[in-house]
Amino acid sequence: MEEVNALKIRNNLGAVLDRLNDTGEPILVSKGKKIRAVLVTPEQFQKRFLDWQAKEEKQRFLDNVKQLRKKGIGSTDSLTLLRQIRGYVS
Numbered sequence: 001m002e003e004v005n006a007l008k009i010r011n012n013l014g015a016v017l018d019r020l021n022d023t024g025e026p027i028l029v030s031k032g033k034k035i036r037a038v039l040v041t042p043e044q045f046q047k048r049f050l051d052w053q054a055k056e057e058k059q060r061f062l063d064n065v066k067q068l069r070k071k072g073i074g075s076t077d078s079l080t081l082l083r084q085i086r087g088y089v090s
Contacts, residue, residue, distance in 0.1 A: 003028040006036070061085055 002019070004027055009016050020027055020039055029037040040048070064081050 001026055001028055003030055003035070005029075006031045057085070 002023075002025065004016055006029060009029060016027065016039070020041060024041055024044070026044065027039040028035050029039060046053075064076075064085075068076065068078065068081065
């Protein structure tokens with residue numbers, strides 16, 4: 001795994017992203033002597049953090065349901081809400 005310091009990323013972001021894309025190997029980002037972040041491809045992020053994303057979507061759904069339960073809340077009905085969650089309506 002490659003390690004790159006923050007200054008090098010700031011000065012050569014395009015090249016670092018190209019290496020990430022070419023190798024597909026995560027890149028460690030350091031500042032000072034500590035690792036502060038890790039760069040991964042979008043595919044790796046989606047594969048590794050699918051549970052995290054599902055948790056966020058579940059929370060958004062529950063928040064929307066709570067809003068629907070309140071009296072006098074807009075004109076959003078449950079069918080429209082389900083369509084939004086499933087991605088049919090933006």
